[in-house]
Amino acid sequence: MxxxxxxxxxxxxxxxxxxxxxxxxxxxxxxxxxxxxxxxxxxxxxxxxxxxxxxxxxxxxxxxxxxxxxxxxxxxxxxxxxxxxxxxxxxxxMNFSVQEYSKLFECVRYIPLPKVCPTDKTRIMMTQFIPEKMDAFSILSYFRYNLMVGEYRAHHDYTIAERFVIDLNNVSQMTIITKVNPIVVKKAEIIATEAYGTKIKGIHLLNAPPFVDKLIFLLKQALKEKVASRIHVHYTLEDFHKLIPKEVLPKDYGGDEPTLEKLSELWQETLRTEEATKIISNIxxxxxxxxxxxxxxxxxxxxxxxxxxxxxxxx
Structure with a gap:
């Protein structure tokens, strides 16, 4: 050990x-x-x-x-x-490299939060879209990055389960619904839950837009019933804070940690280090x-x- x-x-x-x-x-x-x-x-x-x-x-x-x-x-x-x-x-x-995500980094931020949730010891994975750049968003590239970060974390993290938070603030129906491919979502779920055995404690849709029901329908088409039953919809930060304590959240979500933009930049720098490059190469x-x-x-x-x-x- x-x-x-x-x-x-x-x-x-x-x-x-x-x-x-x-x-x-x-x-x-x-x-x-x-x-x-x-x-x-x-x-x-x-x-x-x-x-x-x-x-x-x-x-x-x-x-x-x-x-x-x-x-x-x-x-x-x-x-x-x-x-x-x-x-x-x-x-x-397969064939991961940080360089392939240059376009993805322009339209979405995806990071594990530094602190585990004190109530249930889960690690919170946050997604924040950059609405004006969403034309460049690729669901395949997004999940590839998710999985690469997960593989990297397997060498450093130590938590019981995970929660996924997806901020839909100012994201239009056309820019997200048309890009959610249920087949890609299903494949990602199989890799995460059936191969690795990732324990998904919850999927939180934050700042839910009027079309959130359509998005949930697409997700439920792809996800196992057990995972789909753990989808939570939050229309306000106040409602979100009832499940996720402020102390683990970034400043732009009412917490004390650096902003999600800053954390995303730090993660990009980390994944370009010699140590991370070796881990990704081994993966x-x-x-x-x-x-x-x-x-x-x-x-x-x-x-x-x-x-x-x-x-x-x-x-």
Whole structure:
């Protein structure tokens, strides 16, 4: 088990780390190390995963162990799913580079907030659109960036679950509804929840416009019922603050943290550092070598993934 390092944009302390481990029955450091040893030993013995394993640090594997609720067998399953799903959906989760997002950065800001929510220890992921630049917005690029940031955070963060906040202030129906592709949303959800096992505590639509029902309809077409049931609509900041305390929010949302624009700039700088560049480069090598998989056919679970996209009603 690697030491939990200090990160300037992801605040952690012993209470959060120990609380997360305890939540999943991982309080014993000796047991965590033994679990990680067993996972590493297993991955090295899997022909189709062996090369990918070289790019998985113990810190990364510990995050996967957390997502698997402390289960060694569950972590093995997630590693196989992560590596296999990345091969099935390379358009969303392969060949990452910060340079590809120059246009995205002009029209949207997406960041993890520095502090975890004190009420439930979730990390809050905030999206803020820049309305006058929305012509350049791409839902595929947006989710690629989400997933890249998530992969980077897997080397630094330590939280129980996540909440996603999407600020729709001054965003017109034409600029957002026409750009929400349910198939891309579905693929992103599969990668996040079924491969990685991300626990989505809530999806919050802030400053909801009159057409919010149409957006919710599109999202529900793509999301699993369990995730869709956690969509919250907030018409005012006051209503939003009832669920998300001000103390963790940026200044432009009534909180004490730097503005979302400033945090977004800091994240862009961080992802361009040598440390982040190495992590992102390693991420691009975490993929299954299907030519070496012991069986000639995919598990039926993987075969069902692409087929599920065709079930969406996108009229």
């Amino acid at each position: 690697e030491v939990i390092t200090v990160h300037p944009l992801i605040e952690l302390n012993n209470e959060i780390v120990e609380g997360t481990r305890k939540f999943y029955g991982m309080g014993d450091v000796k047991t965590i190390n033994e679990s990680l040893d067993a996972i590493q030993d297993w991955t090295k013995k899997q022909p189709h995963l062996a090369s990918a394993t070289e790019f998985m640090t113990r810190r990364y594997l510990e995050t996967i162990l957390i997502l698997a609720r402390g289960s060694v067998e569950g972590a093995k399953n997630k590693i196989d799913k992560i590596c296999t799903t990345r091969g099935l959906m390379p358009e969303l989760c 691009n090598n975490i993929i299954a070598d299907e030519s070496k998989r012991p069986t000639n056919q995919f598990n039926q679970e993987y075969m069902g993934m692409p087929g599920s996209f065709r079930k969406l009603n996108v009229d």
